[in-house]
Amino acid sequence: MSELRTLHHEVGGRHLLVLLPGAYMTPEDFVAAGFFTAAERRxxxxxxxxxxLDLEQISSGSALPAVQEQILGPARQRYDSVWLGGISLGGxxxxxxxxDQPGSIDGLCLLAPYPGSRxxxxxxxxAGGLDAWQPTAEQLDDPEFRMWRWLKQPPAELPVFVGYGSEDRFAAGMQQIAERFPANARLAVPGGHDWPVWQALWEHFLDLGHFPPRN
Incomplete structure (x- = not known):
């Protein structure tokens, strides 16, 4: 398993948020979009x-085990809480x-989460919608179907934020994801599948109070 390339913003915090990229996105895109500076400003x-993560790692199924083994697992020994988030495919x-790994993370930040294939x-x-759908054994070989099975009844105690643009081409599926969580955990803002929307959602997420200010 090759070593994952990561960009870090470390302030000696007690909490960690790991961000997964969208398709064709790099860690530098998060930096250029001001994600690190927005957290530091607060x-x-x-x-x-x-x-x-490149698409070959994702399609082969090696990406998420590598994230767990190299980043999330070790971080649980170091931090009070470990969150996982991402944009689009990263969501x-x-x-x-x-x-697939319940209990491995303490909170989710989902920005325009891609809802899966058509x-x-x-x-x-x-099947009549998510509540009526009963997955087959064959379907559960697919991680997308396993994700939707989890969404049938997500644990109420897990902190989650879901945000997306109301004109996003995937907005209908994103809304279905968002509606599985409380109203105060979700937000739709005007706009499409692009950085201005994701930046606005990120600012909103940081202001929700999940992470305290440093002393």
Missing amino acids: RLDLDMAAVH LLTLCHNA LTLNAITR
């Missing part, structure tokens, strides 16, 4: 790590990891 008690991966969503729709 002087939050929060370390951050943006991870590079889907965050949900997939949480579904085949996955259509199968659930044809």
Whole structure:
């Protein structure tokens, strides 16, 4: 298993947020979009790590085990809480990891989470919606279906934020994800599938109070 490339923002915080990228995105994109500086401007008690994952790692299934082994597992020994988040495909991966490794993370930050393929969503729709859908054994070989099974009844005690643009081309599926969580855990803002929307959602997430200011 090759070493994952990460960019870190470390302030000696007691909490860690690991960010997974969207397709064709790099850790440097999070930095350029001001994600680290927005947290630092608030002087939050929060370390951050943006991870590079290429599509080959994701499609082969090696990406999330590497994130768990190299980043999340060791971080649990060091931090009071470890959050996982991501944008678009990174949001889907965050949900997939949480579904397959329950208890491995303490909170989720989902920015425009890609809801999965049309085949996955259509199968659930044809079954009468998520609450009516009963996954088959064959479907549960697919991490997208396992993610949606987890969303049937997510644990109420898990802190989650789901945000997306109301004009996002995937907004209908994102809304279905968001509606599985309390109203105060979700936000739709005007805009599409792009950085201005994700930046606005990130600012909102940081202001929710999940992470205290540093002393």
